[in-house]
Amino acid sequence: xxxxxxxxxxxxxxxxxxxxxxxxxxxxxxxxxxxxxxxxxxxxxxxxxxxxxxxxxxxxxxxxxxxxxxxxxxxxxxx
Numbered sequence: 001x002x003x004x005x006x007x008x009x010x011x012x013x014x015x016x017x018x019x020x021x022x023x024x025x026x027x028x029x030x031x032x033x034x035x036x037x038x039x040x041x042x043x044x045x046x047x048x049x050x051x052x053x054x055x056x057x058x059x060x061x062x063x064x065x066x067x068x069x070x071x072x073x074x075x076x077x078x079x
Contacts, residue, residue, distance in 0.1 A: 006039070007070070009038075009039035009068070010039050010042045010068070010070075012039075013036075013039045013040055013042040013043035014042055014043070014046050016043050017042065017043035017044065017045065017047040017050070018046055018047070018050055020043065020047040021046060021047035021050025021051045022050055022054070024047065024051050025050065025051050025054035025055050029055075029058055030059065031058070031061075032058060032059070034047055034048055034060065034062050035063040035065065036062070036063070036067070037065040038065075040065075041068060041069070041078055042068075042077070044062050044063075044064070045062065045077050045078055048062050064078050
């Protein structure tokens with residue numbers, strides 16, 4: 001299908017992150033460390049938020065590597 005635009009990559013990362021967060025929550029982990037690069041920062045941010053909402057006792061660490069944040073509102077999501 002071709003190369004995604006930066007905003008399409010963010011939207012895809014959000015969708016995948018939602019599924020990842022829901023899957024991780026279903027396993028009931030005590031600890032999760034998520035690492036994301038570029039638009040993957042949106043993926044791990046979304047996954048961490050979903051996981052935290054579902055299992056507040058799960059300790060979630062996130063590592064953002066060269067996070068892609070085209071706007072301040074997106075950058076604010078990453079802490």
